[in-house]
Amino acid sequence: MNMHKYEKVWLLFGTGTLLIFLIIVGISAFYMGNQPPSCAVTLNPDKVDETEPFNEPGLKQIGDDEYQLTIVASAFNYDVGSDDKVIEIPKGATVHFNVTTKDVIHGFELAGTNVNMMLEPGYISTYTNTFKNAGTYTLLCNEYCGAGHHLMAATIEVVES
Amino acid sequence: MANPQTQHHIEKKEVHKEKGNDYKGTFMSVMLLGGFLILSWVGVWILYLIR
Amino acid sequence: MIKKSIRSINTQDAKLAMAHMYVAFIALFIGASAGLIQTLERSGKLKLPAGIGYYQILTVHGVILGLVLTTFFILGFMLASQSKTAGKYTSGERKFAWIGFWMMTIGVVITATFILLNEASVLYTFYAPMMAHPGFYIGLTLVIVGSWFEGFVIFKRHARWRKENPGERTPLLSYMSVITMLMWQIATLGVAATVLIQFIPWSLGLTDSIDVLVSRTLFWYFGHPLVYFWLLPAYMAWYAIIPKIIGGKIFSDSLARLSFILLLLFSIPVGFHHQLTEPGIDPFWKYIQVVLTFLVVIPSLMTAFSLFATFEARGRELGGKGLFGWIKKMPWKDARFLAPFIGMLWFIPGGAGGIINASNQMNQVIHNTIWVTGHFHLTAATSVMLTFFGLAYWLIPSLTGRTLTARMNKWGIIQTIVWSLGMAIMSGAMHWQGLLGGPRRSAYSEYLGNADTAAFGPYQLAQAVGGSILFIGMIIMLVIFVNLAFFAPKGEQEFPVAVEGETSGTTPAVLENWKLWIGVTCALILFAYTIPFIDIIQNAPPGSPGFKLW
Numbered sequence: 001m002n003m004h005k006y007e008k009v010w011l012l013f014g015t016g017t018l019l020i021f022l023i024i025v026g027i028s029a030f031y032m033g034n035q036p037p038s039c040a041v042t043l044n045p046d047k048v049d050e051t052e053p054f055n056e057p058g059l060k061q062i063g064d065d066e067y068q069l070t071i072v073a074s075a076f077n078y079d080v081g082s083d084d085k086v087i088e089i090p091k092g093a094t095v096h097f098n099v100t101t102k103d104v105i106h107g108f109e110l111a112g113t114n115v116n117m118m119l120e121p122g123y124i125s126t127y128t129n130t131f132k133n134a135g136t137y138t139l140l141c142n143e144y145c146g147a148g149h150h151l152m153a154a155t156i157e158v159v160e161s
Numbered sequence: 162m163a164n165p166q167t168q169h170h171i172e173k174k175e176v177h178k179e180k181g182n183d184y185k186g187t188f189m190s191v192m193l194l195g196g197f198l199i200l201s202w203v204g205v206w207i208l209y210l211i212r
Numbered sequence: 213m214i215k216k217s218i219r220s221i222n223t224q225d226a227k228l229a230m231a232h233m234y235v236a237f238i239a240l241f242i243g244a245s246a247g248l249i250q251t252l253e254r255s256g257k258l259k260l261p262a263g264i265g266y267y268q269i270l271t272v273h274g275v276i277l278g279l280v281l282t283t284f285f286i287l288g289f290m291l292a293s294q295s296k297t298a299g300k301y302t303s304g305e306r307k308f309a310w311i312g313f314w315m316m317t318i319g320v321v322i323t324a325t326f327i328l329l330n331e332a333s334v335l336y337t338f339y340a341p342m343m344a345h346p347g348f349y350i351g352l353t354l355v356i357v358g359s360w361f362e363g364f365v366i367f368k369r370h371a372r373w374r375k376e377n378p379g380e381r382t383p384l385l386s387y388m389s390v391i392t393m394l395m396w397q398i399a400t401l402g403v404a405a406t407v408l409i410q411f412i413p414w415s416l417g418l419t420d421s422i423d424v425l426v427s428r429t430l431f432w433y434f435g436h437p438l439v440y441f442w443l444l445p446a447y448m449a450w451y452a453i454i455p456k457i458i459g460g461k462i463f464s465d466s467l468a469r470l471s472f473i474l475l476l477l478f479s480i481p482v483g484f485h486h487q488l489t490e491p492g493i494d495p496f497w498k499y500i501q502v503v504l505t506f507l508v509v510i511p512s513l514m515t516a517f518s519l520f521a522t523f524e525a526r527g528r529e530l531g532g533k534g535l536f537g538w539i540k541k542m543p544w545k546d547a548r549f550l551a552p553f554i555g556m557l558w559f560i561p562g563g564a565g566g567i568i569n570a571s572n573q574m575n576q577v578i579h580n581t582i583w584v585t586g587h588f589h590l591t592a593a594t595s596v597m598l599t600f601f602g603l604a605y606w607l608i609p610s611l612t613g614r615t616l617t618a619r620m621n622k623w624g625i626i627q628t629i630v631w632s633l634g635m636a637i638m639s640g641a642m643h644w645q646g647l648l649g650g651p652r653r654s655a656y657s658e659y660l661g662n663a664d665t666a667a668f669g670p671y672q673l674a675q676a677v678g679g680s681i682l683f684i685g686m687i688i689m690l691v692i693f694v695n696l697a698f699f700a701p702k703g704e705q706e707f708p709v710a711v712e713g714e715t716s717g718t719t720p721a722v723l724e725n726w727k728l729w730i731g732v733t734c735a736l737i738l739f740a741y742t743i744p745f746i747d748i749i750q751n752a753p754p755g756s757p758g759f760k761l762w
Contacts, residue, residue, distance in 0.1 A: 183524075183525075187520040187523075187524045189535055191520060197560060201568065202568055205568045205574060205578070209574050212577070
């Protein structure tokens with residue numbers, strides 16, 4: 001099987017590029033802690049309301065500039081612990097998201113950020129994000145969950161401290 | 162009007178010259194493709210980093 | 213003078229292939245009409261009448277275009293090209309294929325019925341624990357099992373050719389069909405397992421709960437190779453048909469076969485790149501499958517080189533000078549070339565987007581946003597579809613004993629331009645809105661009135677403009693199809709089969725060592741999936757009951 005010289009060069013260049021992409025992504029994931037959301041903790045989807053911390057959804061300060069935000073999703077609502085569906089976070093804060101669903105699969109996407117994960121019944125989904133930029137971010141569902149899918153939303157206000 | 166024998170000789174030379182150009186256009190095309198892949202990937206990676 | 217109607221393949225085989233084409237183009241009409249309605253609804257300007265749900269229409273769109281149009285067109289094309297290059301089928305083989313065709317068609321009707329009754333608005337991925345009527349799953353099962361029947365015929369015909377031509381290199385189109393159906397066969401085992409073992413008993417009430425993550429993992433084990441099942445027949449056209457249309461030769465027969473072997477090996481053990489943001493899957497194994505996904509890019513890089521080389525060689529033969537002079541020498545006015553070639557060009561941004569999507573944590577930038585929808589409208593709905601349209605211009609008349617007239621050819625050129633224009637606008641807007649965070653699979657909404665979601669509006673308007681243009685393009689294609697199937701002048705239309713050039717070289721026999729390649733494929737799947745799958749089962753939470761939330 002003959003391969004033209006130019007094709008060899010091209011494939012070397014192409015494979016090398018892919019390798020570099022994999023190394024960049026791999027170092028960021030395994031050495032700098034930027035793994036995709038992969039929480040392994042499970043719970044009983046019928047008992048979400050009784051399982052800590054989901055019995056008390058909302059924002060809780062746990063350190064200097066560090067917060068835990070617990071949210072419970074259901075069709076078609078994000079329970080963020082307050083009726084106005086607004087969570088206020090100071091700019092620069094690190095927030096640990098703790099989320100689960102009471103029924104079907106939902107999405108959990110904070111538009112314009114890297115906060116983007118699936119919520120699956122029986123599993124807890126976690127993600128840690130540092131809010132570098134102030135602004136008003138809409139939290140919305142990006143996985144079809146029924147008739148009210150496009151109505152599931154909440155607001156995260158990142159305010160200048 | 163060129164002498165037919167010279168004409169033939171010239172044509173032969175041009176064919177050989179083209180053979181030297183074999184697949185240079187292909188190589189350029191795939192390298193441009195590769196460039197596009199790199200630019201688009203880096204663009205989204207930067208977006209990931211700044212968010 | 214009435215010209216004699218001459219089909220390019222055995223008449224019985226031609227009828228079998230055409231049956232698939234009728235279903236495929238009916239599916240195109242229904243599915244693309246649904247798409248138009250979707251983009252108009254999402255523009256905010258159209259309110260759907262009571263009784264029609266956005267998500268119901270979206271389910272129709274995905275199932276009809278992603279499963280029916282594709283599968284039927286692909287099988288029709290492969291049966292025709294195998295009959296042409298390996299020789300006609302026996303009546304036994306043909307009968308088996310007809311059984312498969314009818315199974316699939318009946319399955320489609322059953323599933324479609326339940327979708328139209330609003331009993332199955334679960335989208336074409338039917339994620340648990342949303343639960344459709346059991347009829348939805350049973351219909352899909354028939355489609356899958358029917359396709360296995362047709363796959364077996366393709367395997368059998370290829371084996372028979374090898375037996376009748378010992379030691380000889382097999383026809384390229386038959387070889388590539390076998391690889392495609394082999395990949396399909398191995399991949400569909402996953403979706404068959406989840407549907408037969410999980411979804412059907414659960415939806416019938418025979419079991420109380422379903423393990424959601426297991427069902428998703430089995431689905432996406434199937435779901436990624438599904439897109440390669442769509443792509444490989446387009447590659448077949450590019451490698452083994454287009455060179456003949458331009459008057460050129462295959463650049464390398466063996467590299468073409470090698471690229472298909474690599475596609476077989478690396479299309480399947482990669483499903484996790486559709487599950488990168490899910491809980492319950494070890495990030496180590498997500499990364500392993502990301503690495504395997506990047507390997508599947510390589511045969512496409514090879515294909516890009518082969519195709520450009522084929523064009524350059526032919527263009528220079530026709531007198532093209534300089535670095536890119538060969539481009540002008542291509543038959544731009546031939547719709548049989550133009551449509552697939554434009555399809556190839558669109559695969560450049562399509563493939564680029566795919567690499568971005570698969571890049572582990574970078575996936576979080578675009579997961580489940582409408583960028584993803586933009587991506588697969590480039591790859592499946594443009595590269596593959598334009599190629600299939602390009603095939604249809606000669607395939608349909610060659611099967612019906614008619615000819616492609618200059619008038620229909622001209623309309624084919626127009627169709628290609630209209631489709632490209634519509635897709636550029638629609639998919640472009642989808643990609644950009646996705647980067648802004650616009651979700652996919654979502655009806656029109658103003659959310660909470662924040663500025664970030666308000667910014668989605670103009671892009672959804674643009675998608676409606678693009679979608680409307682695409683709808684016109686679909687109508688044009690339908691008119692061409694009906695003409696070529698029923699009204700075009702009778703005659704003989706060439707079935708172009710490419711031959712290899714002098715540079716092609718010999719083809720190593722190892723490429724036809726099926727036991728070896730199936731073995732390696734299975735080994736890679738076991739490597740990529742065994743440990744994480746056992747992990748998923750062992751650490752499973754309580755399962756979920758069914759939900760009907762639409």
